[in-house]
Amino acid sequence: MTGFRPDSTRPVALADLATALGAPNPGVDVLITGVTLDSRAVQPGDLYAALPGANVHGGRFIAGAAAAGAVAALTDAAGADLAHAADVQLPLLIVEDPRSRLGEAASLIYANRDPGLSLIGITGTNGKTTTAYLLDSALRALGQRTGLVGTVETRIGERRIKSVRTTPEASEVHGLIAAMREGGVDTCVMEVSSHALSLHRVDGLVYDVAVFTNLSQDHLDHHRTMDNYFLAKAALFTPQRARQGVICVDDAWGQRLAADAPIPVTTLSSTGQPADWRLDAGEGSEFTLTGPAGRLDLRSALPGDFNRVNTALAALTLLAAGHGIDAVREAVLADPHVPGRMEKVTANTPREPAPLAVVDYAHTPDAVAAALAALRPEAAPGGLIVVLGAGGDRDRSKREAMGAAAALGADQVFVTDDNPRSEDPATIRAAVLSGARAAGAESRIEEVPDRAEAIAAAVEAAYAAGPGSVIAVVGKGHESGQDIAGVIHPFDDRTELAAALDAAGGSA
Numbered sequence: 343m344t345g346f347r348p349d350s351t352r353p354v355a356l357a358d359l360a361t362a363l364g365a366p367n368p369g370v371d372v373l374i375t376g377v378t379l380d381s382r383a384v385q386p387g388d389l390y391a392a393l394p395g396a397n398v399h400g401g402r403f404i405a406g407a408a409a410a411g412a413v414a415a416l417t418d419a420a421g422a423d424l425a426h427a428a429d430v431q432l433p434l435l436i437v438e439d440p441r442s443r444l445g446e447a448a449s450l451i452y453a454n455r456d457p458g459l460s461l462i463g464i465t466g467t468n469g470k471t472t473t474a475y476l477l478d479s480a481l482r483a484l485g486q487r488t489g490l491v492g493t494v495e496t497r498i499g500e501r502r503i504k505s506v507r508t509t510p511e512a513s514e515v516h517g518l519i520a521a522m523r524e525g526g527v528d529t530c531v532m533e534v535s536s537h538a539l540s541l542h543r544v545d546g547l548v549y550d551v552a553v554f555t556n557l558s559q560d561h562l563d564h565h566r567t568m569d570n571y572f573l574a575k576a577a578l579f580t581p582q583r584a585r586q587g588v589i590c591v592d593d594a595w596g597q598r599l600a601a602d603a604p605i606p607v608t609t610l611s612s613t614g615q616p617a618d619w620r621l622d623a624g625e626g627s628e629f630t631l632t633g634p635a636g637r638l639d640l641r642s643a644l645p646g647d648f649n650r651v652n653t654a655l656a657a658l659t660l661l662a663a664g665h666g667i668d669a670v671r672e673a674v675l676a677d678p679h680v681p682g683r684m685e686k687v688t689a690n691t692p693r694e695p696a697p698l699a700v701v702d703y704a705h706t707p708d709a710v711a712a713a714l715a716a717l718r719p720e721a722a723p724g725g726l727i728v729v730l731g732a733g734g735d736r737d738r739s740k741r742e743a744m745g746a747a748a749a750l751g752a753d754q755v756f757v758t759d760d761n762p763r764s765e766d767p768a769t770i771r772a773a774v775l776s777g778a779r780a781a782g783a784e785s786r787i788e789e790v791p792d793r794a795e796a797i798a799a800a801v802e803a804a805y806a807a808g809p810g811s812v813i814a815v816v817g818k819g820h821e822s823g824q825d826i827a828g829v830i831h832p833f834d835d836r837t838e839l840a841a842a843l844d845a846a847g848g849s850a
């Protein structure tokens with residue numbers, strides 16, 4: 343749960359909601375003031391959406407929801423059967439696919455047909471969080487009050503709360519937009535995951551600008567094929583969901599999206615593909631953007647070619663949203679802080695010469711390759727050392743490729759645990775290791791199950807490699823816990839890395 347709900351609501355009569363959803367009217371005169379799909383989060387006056395799930399049918403919790411103050415439930419026939427079997431008296435709105443109606447219901451309940459603020463939605467496999475922070479920082483530099491919804495946190499102006507998922511469920515998303523309107527937010531920047539699109543989490547919202555970063559392997563556990571994964575993302579670039587698009591056409595998926603999108607789009611290329619805007623890399627982190635509205639000389643605050651692209655996408659999104667080119671140039675140069683993405687970590691008492699130590703969120707094969715390529719120029723004469731694992735209960739087929747990308751991109755690889763979740767950690771490591779071993783020499787690859795020990799071993803290896811060495815701890819970025827068998831153990835790569843650097847300093 344995000345924990346944000348609007349303070350005031352405009353109650354909706356159950357009969358009106360039934361009409362809007364095309365559900366039979368239960369004939370009970372109640373007013374609805376909120377909505378949730380989690381019985382544990384019900385507040386008095388709520389509609390409880392009892393949805394069928396992968397583990398359980400929400401219909402099982404209708405009694406609990408009623409006890410907590412829900413005044414009606416939205417469900418399907420199976421949910422209604424469960425409610426009747428439990429002798430629950432709550433009025434029911436029964437529709438065929440309640441998940442697909444939740445956005446519409448929430449939009450009505452939270453009066454979001456006209457949200458009263460600008461909405462920017464960012465999708466793509468990698469770069470959503472980074473681009474969202476870049477945009478948020480630039481919008482604030484432009485004097486706007488901003489809202490942010492994404493992997494790291496949800497923010498309304500200065501109020502912030504840690505995120506559980508990248509894009510919350512429709513009931514929360516709509517509650518958030520209403521709370522942002524109340525809080526005087528001018529623009530909300532939202533990461534829109536492919537899960538969100540395929541699971542109807544952003545139904546009922548129309549983005550002023552939709553942004554596409556890139557597509558590469560991830561989440562095939564959910565989408566099965568890259569084509570389905572692409573189509574889930576492409577659904578954002580339709581008139582029902584967005585007024586216009588900003589699309590990076592560096593990969594073939596972006597090119598396909600730009601060619602097929604039934605909305606106006608602005609394209610960007612950093613690789614020489616035909617596009618409206620061309621990105622030319624300059625010295626260090628500098629680059630120029632050249633396109634129909636002129637030329638922009640910009641600089642990326644974060645290392646890596648890909649961060650030039652993210653910065654360029656942020657700039658083009660602001661132009662698309664109607665900001666002038668001079669204002670955009672200034673705003674994009676405002677220094678953003680992006681937690682856990684290419685974030686430098688330093689020791690309190692470093693033993694000099696200290697290695698460059700970076701925490702990054704790369705958890706796909708493409709991102710691991712991109713992050714290591716970004717750090718390669720820094721790694722001389724010492725080596726580039728990477729620490730990584732892969733998450734459990736997620737796409738299994740990316741693990742070998744992540745290991746291979748690590749062995750190809752780094753000189754030394756420490757394979758460790760990420761969030762094993764319900765899976766056997768050794769099995770996950772074995773997949774990462776086999777990919778690494780297939781791509782690199784055995785002597786450069788080591789398995790250290792405990793993540794803190796792996797980080798400490800990487801620090802020792804960096805000192806052994808000598809001056810100019812680099813350590814990249816990737817996969818968990820901003821995360822503050824490690825999920826092992828459903829228990830979240832406090833763990834922050836940045837803290838562990840700083841502690842390991844300090845310990846190495848102390849041992850000098």
Ligand SMILES: CC(=O)N[C@H]1[C@@H](OP(=O)(O)OP(=O)(O)OC[C@H]2O[C@@H](n3ccc(=O)[nH]c3=O)[C@H](O)[C@@H]2O)O[C@H](CO)[C@@H](O)[C@@H]1O[C@H](C)C(=O)N[C@@H](C)C(=O)N[C@H](CCC(=O)O)C(=O)O
Nearest residue numbers: 379380381393394395396397398400403507508509535537
């Ligand atoms: C595949 C997926 O996204 N599943 C989501 C889905 O699960 P589900 O429908 O199968 O849920 P279930 O456990 O069977 O329960 C059924 C229903 O009963 C409800 N329930 C359950 C128990 C209870 O006591 N009371 C109650 O009301 C649940 O809220 C749910 O609506 O609905 C649940 C409730 O909202 C989500 O928690 C769950 O997300 C799971 C935990 C998840 O991890 N999703 C990840 C993969 C995800 O969404 N990731 C994306 C992409 C990340 C990125 O690349 O950035 C994200 O946006 O974060």
Ligand SMILES: Nc1ncnc2c1ncn2[C@@H]1O[C@H](COP(=O)(O)OP(=O)(O)OP(=O)(O)O)[C@@H](O)[C@H]1O
Nearest residue numbers: 467468469470471472493648702703704709712713
């Ligand atoms: N434009 C990009 N192209 C390729 N790799 C990128 C790009 N931007 C960031 N990365 C890499 O991907 C990692 C994840 O970036 P970020 O958190 O911004 O993406 P995300 O799309 O929000 O990911 P998630 O879906 O997990 O929330 C970064 O830490 C970096 O290694």
Ligand SMILES: N[C@H](CCC[C@H](N)C(=O)O)C(=O)O
Nearest residue numbers: 705732733736760761817818
């Ligand atoms: N939003 C991504 C985050 C993955 C981060 C990584 N640390 C992992 O646990 O796999 C997901 O839910 O797939």
Ligand SMILES: [Mg+2]
Nearest residue numbers: 470471493533
């Ligand atoms: Mg993200």
